[in-house]
Amino acid sequence: MALLEIKDLRIALNDGSEIVKGIDLKVESGEVHAIMGPNGSGKSTLAQALMGHPAYRISSGDVLLDGTSLLALGPDERAQKGLFLAFQYPYAIPGVTVTSFLRSAMNALRKARAGGEDDPIPIPEFRKQLAAATERLKVPRELLGRYLNDGFSGGEKKRIEILQLALLHPRLAVLDETDSGLDIDALKTIAGGVSDLVGPEMGAVVITHYQRILNYIRPDYVHVFAGGRFVAEGGPELAEQLESEGYDAYLPEAPSGAS
Amino acid sequence: MSEPESDVSQIGRDYKYGFHTTDEPKFSTGRGLTREVVETISAQKSEPAWMLERRLEAYEHFLTRPIPDWGGDLSTIDFDSIFYYVKPTESEAASWEELPPDIKNTWDRLGIPEAEKKYLAGVGAQYESEVVYHKLQEELVRQGVVFLGMDVGLRDHEEIVREHFGKIVPFRDNKFSALNTAVWSGGSFIYVPPGVKVEMPLQAYFRINAENMGQFERTLIVVDEGAFVHYVEGCTAPIYSSDSLHAAVVEIIVKPGGRCRYTTIQNWSTNVYNLVTKRAVAQENATIEWVDGNLGSKLTMKYPAIWLTGEGAHGEVLSIAFAGPGQHQDTGAKAVHAAPNTTSVITAKSISRGGGRAGYRGLVNVASGARGAKSKVVCDALILDEESRSDTYPTIRVHEADANIEHEATVSKIGEEQLFYLMSRGLTESEASSMIVSGFVEPITKELPLEYAVEMNRLIQLQMEGSVG
Numbered sequence: 001m002a003l004l005e006i007k008d009l010r011i012a013l014n015d016g017s018e019i020v021k022g023i024d025l026k027v028e029s030g031e032v033h034a035i036m037g038p039n040g041s042g043k044s045t046l047a048q049a050l051m052g053h054p055a056y057r058i059s060s061g062d063v064l065l066d067g068t069s070l071l072a073l074g075p076d077e078r079a080q081k082g083l084f085l086a087f088q089y090p091y092a093i094p095g096v097t098v099t100s101f102l103r104s105a106m107n108a109l110r111k112a113r114a115g116g117e118d119d120p121i122p123i124p125e126f127r128k129q130l131a132a133a134t135e136r137l138k139v140p141r142e143l144l145g146r147y148l149n150d151g152f153s154g155g156e157k158k159r160i161e162i163l164q165l166a167l168l169h170p171r172l173a174v175l176d177e178t179d180s181g182l183d184i185d186a187l188k189t190i191a192g193g194v195s196d197l198v199g200p201e202m203g204a205v206v207i208t209h210y211q212r213i214l215n216y217i218r219p220d221y222v223h224v225f226a227g228g229r230f231v232a233e234g235g236p237e238l239a240e241q242l243e244s245e246g247y248d249a250y251l252p253e254a255p256s257g258a259s
Numbered sequence: 260m261s262e263p264e265s266d267v268s269q270i271g272r273d274y275k276y277g278f279h280t281t282d283e284p285k286f287s288t289g290r291g292l293t294r295e296v297v298e299t300i301s302a303q304k305s306e307p308a309w310m311l312e313r314r315l316e317a318y319e320h321f322l323t324r325p326i327p328d329w330g331g332d333l334s335t336i337d338f339d340s341i342f343y344y345v346k347p348t349e350s351e352a353a354s355w356e357e358l359p360p361d362i363k364n365t366w367d368r369l370g371i372p373e374a375e376k377k378y379l380a381g382v383g384a385q386y387e388s389e390v391v392y393h394k395l396q397e398e399l400v401r402q403g404v405v406f407l408g409m410d411v412g413l414r415d416h417e418e419i420v421r422e423h424f425g426k427i428v429p430f431r432d433n434k435f436s437a438l439n440t441a442v443w444s445g446g447s448f449i450y451v452p453p454g455v456k457v458e459m460p461l462q463a464y465f466r467i468n469a470e471n472m473g474q475f476e477r478t479l480i481v482v483d484e485g486a487f488v489h490y491v492e493g494c495t496a497p498i499y500s501s502d503s504l505h506a507a508v509v510e511i512i513v514k515p516g517g518r519c520r521y522t523t524i525q526n527w528s529t530n531v532y533n534l535v536t537k538r539a540v541a542q543e544n545a546t547i548e549w550v551d552g553n554l555g556s557k558l559t560m561k562y563p564a565i566w567l568t569g570e571g572a573h574g575e576v577l578s579i580a581f582a583g584p585g586q587h588q589d590t591g592a593k594a595v596h597a598a599p600n601t602t603s604v605i606t607a608k609s610i611s612r613g614g615g616r617a618g619y620r621g622l623v624n625v626a627s628g629a630r631g632a633k634s635k636v637v638c639d640a641l642i643l644d645e646e647s648r649s650d651t652y653p654t655i656r657v658h659e660a661d662a663n664i665e666h667e668a669t670v671s672k673i674g675e676e677q678l679f680y681l682m683s684r685g686l687t688e689s690e691a692s693s694m695i696v697s698g699f700v701e702p703i704t705k706e707l708p709l710e711y712a713v714e715m716n717r718l719i720q721l722q723m724e725g726s727v728g
Binding site: 051054074075076079091094109 | 680681691694695
């Protein structure tokens, strides 16, 4: 049984227009899959729909995590089953510090794992885990006391996304354009942090426009996504080819959605 | 103050009038308000003649004063059905069994200890915090600080009370200040001598007796030159009252260079009209801060006021209102700049849900002669659903050309995207909503004493649990 299995998935907006037009994907633990595609191809739609965003409708197909269908579940239940999405544009929650948010999120998952009983993480244990993860990901300590993503730079937001990933221990991490807005040093640190987490406990799907991040998170498989479908699939060499040749070969003659 | 008063000794003192036997018949003036009722209250308390005269004047004024036709709907108050004075006894108020189950349930979920629950219900005489209370009192006595119930304050410190009582909030101020002046009972009296800084917040908690949360309590705080005190009243657990009208008056005077912070968190049961007049005068270089949280009641009309009467005086109001189903919170603040170089900051936040209505009603008045005045008003409303409502009624009057007045107002809703983001981390919809709401009110909760802040957040969670899904 695959960790993540996507079967003939079609995703539409609530107005009926179809964005994802039938894709299949299998991800095993320890694997990294890159989904690469031009802007506007629907990559982020796929990521958000996997997480259960209410603006998208699954018109057909299925998504299984550890053999369980996610489609009838809310975003919270999907997270509790082990799905994690690192957002391209994380939202600000004024008045809630990063630390307090992290603890609440960890406790929410612990509660779900304890069958609905409160099972809060002891404070010393939380501090220990937080200190270790912030150090590995080089998250400035002062960010932890600030309000979540409130006035953060693009790079700071991305660091905090990966900090969440490191502390929440999902089964499958989906990274949506995590590389955008990062300078090269930040990219190395963050990508290195994600690579460390990939293993028997976790698989990853890395969604990106550029090959750059894949220098630091080595993909086992690359899927080229254009026009709502996977139009090419291969190993890491495919990413390098895209970097030098661009997406032109995969675009329809008169690009419509691409910009 | 001679010796700390224990609650029991106060109750014992009152027994001498002979209205009480061991079999707990309680004395009350019965329903409705007459001149005789006012006279009886004063006699019960063996008050000086001037206080009785003041009560009677206020009573006459109350009769002639029309019901306010602005704010909330006050037309349904039945003044004839209210008990204006019930002598506090240990067995006062409802029995435990008579309490509405939802209130008991909320207390359970807040983890309120049994003894405290009984106190809150009005069925227990006191909450046992005697040890802390006693130590606090010893320290206060050493510093010359007076912290008493208002009735005892009048008896033991008549000269101070007479100097200030009704000077800051005259009975003619409004119909309900007139009513309070006529029938007041309970409340706190605090005097802080020059230069004394009281480090620990004084909490009504530690002076608990059956009168503490009365319907018509009257509080007077006098902070002398260069002194400081923080007074905290109320609690976040719902206070059950079988009586439907709460009309309190709070008067504060802060003398030159002094500072007073007054924190209130109230969560009246949803049958209560909560109509409170709070006003503080800050003299030269003095500071007054009102922190005011209103969670319960059917209708609250409350606008803590700061009168900046001395040069360089500063005032702040931090207020938060939560209006749930069937509730109307008409709250706000008033800042009157009556001296040069005075500053005020008003931060008001409201949340409405389930058809609740929350409004901000504010006044900033820069009087002629108050040169160099600065005032900043920020009011933010969070509306949780389509049925709920928020209004803002700011009034600004400026009589000096160089005044610097800022006013910002925002109205927001909980965004679907914010919810999705939090839920994608495993929080349920109600957990995510309460996190957003807690964040929204954080500028206020961070100013509260820790235990109040914790309770407040817990209470918001409870309120939110019923609001989604």
